[in-house]
Amino acid sequence: MATIYEVAKLAGVSLATISRVINQTAPVRESTKIKVEAAMKELGYRPNSVAQSLATNRSNSVGILVSELGGPFYSELISRIEAEFRNAGKHVIIAAGHSHEEVERERIEFLMSRNCDALILHVESVSDEYLQELAEQNKAFVIINRSVAALSDRCITLDNQLGGYLATEFLLRKGHKRIAYISGPMWKNDASERYKGHLQALKEYHIEEDISLFYEGDFQETGGVHGFAHLSAKHSKHSELGFTALVCGNDEMAAGAMAVAHDRGLDIPHDLSIVGFDNVNFSHYTYPKLTTIDYPIAEIGQMAARWVLKHVYKQDIERIQSVFKPRLMLRDSC
Amino acid sequence: MATIYEVAKLAGVSLATISRVINQTAPVRESTKIKVEAAMKELGYRPNSVAQSLATNRSNSVGILVSELGGPFYSELISRIEAEFRNAGKHVIIAAGHSHEEVERERIEFLMSRNCDALILHVESVSDEYLQELAEQNKAFVIINRSVAALSDRCITLDNQLGGYLATEFLLRKGHKRIAYISGPMWKNDASERYKGHLQALKEYHIEEDISLFYEGDFQETGGVHGFAHLSAKHSKHSELGFTALVCGNDEMAAGAMAVAHDRGLDIPHDLSIVGFDNVNFSHYTYPKLTTIDYPIAEIGQMAARWVLKHVYKQDIERIQSVFKPRLMLRDSC
DNA sequence: CTGTTAGCGCGTTCAC
DNA sequence: GTGAACGCGCTAACAG
Numbered sequence: 001m002a003t004i005y006e007v008a009k010l011a012g013v014s015l016a017t018i019s020r021v022i023n024q025t026a027p028v029r030e031s032t033k034i035k036v037e038a039a040m041k042e043l044g045y046r047p048n049s050v051a052q053s054l055a056t057n058r059s060n061s062v063g064i065l066v067s068e069l070g071g072p073f074y075s076e077l078i079s080r081i082e083a084e085f086r087n088a089g090k091h092v093i094i095a096a097g098h099s100h101e102e103v104e105r106e107r108i109e110f111l112m113s114r115n116c117d118a119l120i121l122h123v124e125s126v127s128d129e130y131l132q133e134l135a136e137q138n139k140a141f142v143i144i145n146r147s148v149a150a151l152s153d154r155c156i157t158l159d160n161q162l163g164g165y166l167a168t169e170f171l172l173r174k175g176h177k178r179i180a181y182i183s184g185p186m187w188k189n190d191a192s193e194r195y196k197g198h199l200q201a202l203k204e205y206h207i208e209e210d211i212s213l214f215y216e217g218d219f220q221e222t223g224g225v226h227g228f229a230h231l232s233a234k235h236s237k238h239s240e241l242g243f244t245a246l247v248c249g250n251d252e253m254a255a256g257a258m259a260v261a262h263d264r265g266l267d268i269p270h271d272l273s274i275v276g277f278d279n280v281n282f283s284h285y286t287y288p289k290l291t292t293i294d295y296p297i298a299e300i301g302q303m304a305a306r307w308v309l310k311h312v313y314k315q316d317i318e319r320i321q322s323v324f325k326p327r328l329m330l331r332d333s334c
Numbered sequence: 335m336a337t338i339y340e341v342a343k344l345a346g347v348s349l350a351t352i353s354r355v356i357n358q359t360a361p362v363r364e365s366t367k368i369k370v371e372a373a374m375k376e377l378g379y380r381p382n383s384v385a386q387s388l389a390t391n392r393s394n395s396v397g398i399l400v401s402e403l404g405g406p407f408y409s410e411l412i413s414r415i416e417a418e419f420r421n422a423g424k425h426v427i428i429a430a431g432h433s434h435e436e437v438e439r440e441r442i443e444f445l446m447s448r449n450c451d452a453l454i455l456h457v458e459s460v461s462d463e464y465l466q467e468l469a470e471q472n473k474a475f476v477i478i479n480r481s482v483a484a485l486s487d488r489c490i491t492l493d494n495q496l497g498g499y500l501a502t503e504f505l506l507r508k509g510h511k512r513i514a515y516i517s518g519p520m521w522k523n524d525a526s527e528r529y530k531g532h533l534q535a536l537k538e539y540h541i542e543e544d545i546s547l548f549y550e551g552d553f554q555e556t557g558g559v560h561g562f563a564h565l566s567a568k569h570s571k572h573s574e575l576g577f578t579a580l581v582c583g584n585d586e587m588a589a590g591a592m593a594v595a596h597d598r599g600l601d602i603p604h605d606l607s608i609v610g611f612d613n614v615n616f617s618h619y620t621y622p623k624l625t626t627i628d629y630p631i632a633e634i635g636q637m638a639a640r641w642v643l644k645h646v647y648k649q650d651i652e653r654i655q656s657v658f659k660p661r662l663m664l665r666d667s668c
Numbered sequence: 669c670t671g672t673t674a675g676c677g678c679g680t681t682c683a684c
Numbered sequence: 685g686t687g688a689a690c691g692c693g694c695t696a697a698c699a700g
Contacts, residue, residue: 001446003693014671019695029669049447050387051693054676059384070413072406072616079404082430091444094428096416110425112335113383255619262621282406285589287596287621337677348687353679363685385677388692 002043011039022047053115061091062308063111066122067099071252072280073297074122077144080298081120084305088315090117099188101125112139118308120144120301124188142307144300146189156304156322160190163293163326164197167247167275170328172205176245176273182227182257184219184249191219191249194277198247213243217253224248224256232264241272245334251276251283251292258286258333273334288332296324336377345373356381387449395425396642397445400456401433405586406614407631408456411478414632415454418639422647424451433522435459446473452642454478458522476641478634480523490638490656494524497627497660498531501581501609504662506539510579510607516561516591518553518583525553525583528611532581547577551587558582558590566598575606579668585610585617585626592620592667607668622666630658 008015013032020026021036028036039045053059064081066074082092093114097104104126111119119141123131128148134141135151147155171179181198184191199209215230217223227248232241248254254276258268266272268288276283276292283290303321310317342349347366354360355370362370373379387393398415400408416426427448431438438460445453453475457465462482468475469485481489505513515532518525533543549564551557561582566575582588588610592602600606602622610617610626617624637655644651 005693015694016672016696017670020670023695025695027669032670046443046447048388048449048693049444050384050393050449051676052695053384054382054388054678055693055695057676068413069416070409072409075404075406075409079402079430082403086430091429091448095425096413096420109380110383113380114425115382115384259619282616282619285593285616286619339677349678350680350687351685354686357679359679361685366685382677385692386679388694389677389679391692 001048002045004045004047007036007039007043007045010043011036057115059115059117060089061093061114061116062305062312063114063116063119064092064094064122065097065104065107065111065119066094067097067124069094069096072282073250073278073295076281077122077297077301080301081305084302084309088305088309088313090309090313097123097125099124101127105130108134118142118312120304120308122146140308140312142304144304152322154307156300156307156320156324158190158295158300158324158326160193160326161197161200163277163295164194164247165201166197166326166328167277167293168198168201169204170330171245171247171273171275171334172201172207174273174334177207178210178213178243179245179247180213180215180231180243182215182217182224182231182246182248182253184217184223184253186216188219194249217249219250219252221252221256224253224258225260227253228257228260241266243272245273245275247275247277249277251278251280251290254290254292254333255282255286258290269332269334275334279329283329284331286333291331291334292329293326294329295326300324335382336379338379338381341370341373341377341379344377345370391449393449393451394423395427395448395450396452396454396639396646397427397429397448397450398454399429399431399438399441399445401431401458403428403430406616407584407612407629410615411456411631411635414635415639418636418643422639422643422649424643424647431457431459433458435461439464442468452476452646454638454642456480474642474646476638478638486656488641490634490641490654490658492524492629492634492658492660494527494660495531495534497611497629498528498581499535500531500660500662501528501611501627502532502535503538505579505581505607505609505668506535506541508579508607508668511541512544512547512577513579513581514547514549514565514577516549516551516558516565516580516582516587518551518557518587520550522553528583551583553584553586555586555590558587558592559594561587562591562594575600577606579607579609581609581611583611585612585614585624588624588626588667589616589620592624603666603668609668613663617663618665620667625665625668626663627660628663629660634658 004015004018007018020028021033068074085092095107097107104123122144131148143155147157183195186192215227217227276290279292279294283292306317307320309315338349338352341352354362355367402408419426429441431441438457456478465482466484477489481491517529520526549561551561588608610624613626613628617626640651641654643649
């Protein structure tokens with residue numbers, strides 16, 4: 001790779017001038033500019049962004065940390081963030097924290113040591129205190145899908161409790177009395193918030209929480225499979241299910257539960273109504289098509305990107321919406 | 335962020351010594367080593383990897399370029415590659431080329447300017463010549479899902495033609511005579527290879543190609559929807575379909591086609607058999623569960639990562655498998 | 669408008 | 685074992 005020196009020599013100017021035509025940081029006479037550009041082209045010169053980054057303490061790249069790189073949910077998030085930055089000329093460095101505290105911290109430090117201008121964080125295991133410390137080191141970052149009270153101005157979240165409420169309230173309104181619930185890992189904030197919404201709806205309809213209708217899954221397909229097996233084993237009397245509806249903490253688990261229900265010969269929605277959460281891309285491939293709570297993940301990602309564009313790159317961005325509202329996607333599984 | 339100078343001052347040694355304990359590049363007396371480590375901890379010091387990278391011309395990170403960041407296919411690929419590098423202590427920088435030549439080139443240059451030690455490329459639009467030039471600049475990179483003759487030692491591919499053959503041959507063996515085909519964009523190598531396999535099977539069973547049974551889609555769900563609409567409109571006489579089986583270039587299109595077929599009141603597999611391609615994660619959520627060709631994308635990603643580990647980071651890796659064989663995943667849609 | 673000169677934070681000879 | 689000095693490729697004052 002040619003360096004800026006070689007370009008300077010070939011063009012017969014100093015290296016500062018080269019820098020100027022690259023960055024348009026000062027006026028350059030048209031004729032010398034042309035010479036420089038010719039030289040750059042001849043040598044196939046590209047500025048070394050590592051060196052640029054070291055010199056300017058800017059990298060034009062923002063770090064993104066999510067829990068997993070796979071799965072429909074995160075890939076949609078990442079995809080949208082990348083798109084947003086791409087047409088702002090910024091780049092993206094992606095890492096996965098695997099919902100594991102040490103890994104999350106290590107990843108954050110990696111992204112910081114990589115000189116990212118800002119970070120977009122979807123972290124689940126790291127503590128609120130840690131995030132606050134990070135903020136005090138005045139590192140620019142936004143938090144997605146988690147609200148830290150002291151950092152509320154940089155949190156972009158979904159009202160998960162409302163989502164949980166919406167799902168259950170809808171079923172109650174349809175006349176269901178016994179509603180089972182398969183949640184994600186309760187230590188995860190979104191999982192517990194969603195369940196909280198479920199309880200809120202029950203309470204509003206004067207129905208008591210029945211712990212035997214609750215199963216804590218893992219947000220994966222298998223969680224739905226095991227959850228359904230567990231719940232139905234506990235409740236089936238004379239081959240009848242002990243509940244008429246099932247709310248799942250996310251779509252993967254709903255799909256898993258649905259598959260098992262199919263295998264048991266249950267007719268959905270006749271024998272059992274199922275509601276998911278997230279509205280991931282495959283949720284309308286299921287049969288019957290899954291009724292679910294829409295998680296506007298793409299918009300949230302976009303908003304996070306705009307937060308960065310506004311606060312770090314000083315672009316003119318109107319308003320930053322920090323709390324998004326979920327809504328019910330009515331399909332055929334109810 | 336503390337720098338190496340501050341650590342040196344606090345520990346009362348020179349900065350060279352700090353560098354030595356970090357990189358274990360030369361013996362350091364135990365006592366001073368302890369002092370240094372204490373100082374590093376006290377300051378919360380982390381080496382600035384940008385500076386390291388500039389000094390060593392190594393970044394310990396490898397660039398990955400895929401067509402899209404979203405969708406089940408690429409996210410699984412990325413996820414596996416990241417996992418493989420993670421436990422080798424390497425990092426990953428991801429970019430999307432959007433199947434667009436200019437973007438792909440720009441992305442490659444970005445990754446190179448980012449000082450990546452190696453590149454893993456899934457590119458569709460850039461020319462073979464361009465890739466060869468890249469190789470001549472002796473940049474380390476592997477190519478996924480595309481075979482460039484001159485670069486065969488660094489291509490890791492699936493035998494797409496075999497996959498296409500397998501799908502159609504299976505249907506022929508089951509007695510189907512009229513088999514429709516919805517392909518991906520034919521300028522994409524994998525799409526045309528798969529179709530080639532389809533033709534090969536037909537030929538083997540002495541059935542002539544019927545262009546009216548072919549539709550060129552876009553590898554997206556809508557391609558399946560439109561494709562099925564198109565094919566059935568052209569062929570339905572008296573509300574009867576002109577074909578008994580349908581092969582799709584990938585699972586997304588198969589799911590789209592299946593949904594339309596459902597809407598038309600067709601019974602799958604009774605009225606129509608469908609075969610997909612890729613075996614993406616949602617393919618067993620469809621109803622009926624989709625029969626498809628398994629694309630071992632995770633293994634391919636892993637192998638690409640190992641190629642890099644072996645050739646660039648000089649790790650002991652046994653054998654690099656360069657061509658993978660697809661196989662039929664028999665499920666319920668046939 | 670353009671050239672000179674310092675750094676940016678770190679790795680790496682080469683002496684001691 | 686340890687320190688001083690130089691260089692990685694580029695930007696940013698400061699002169700001119």
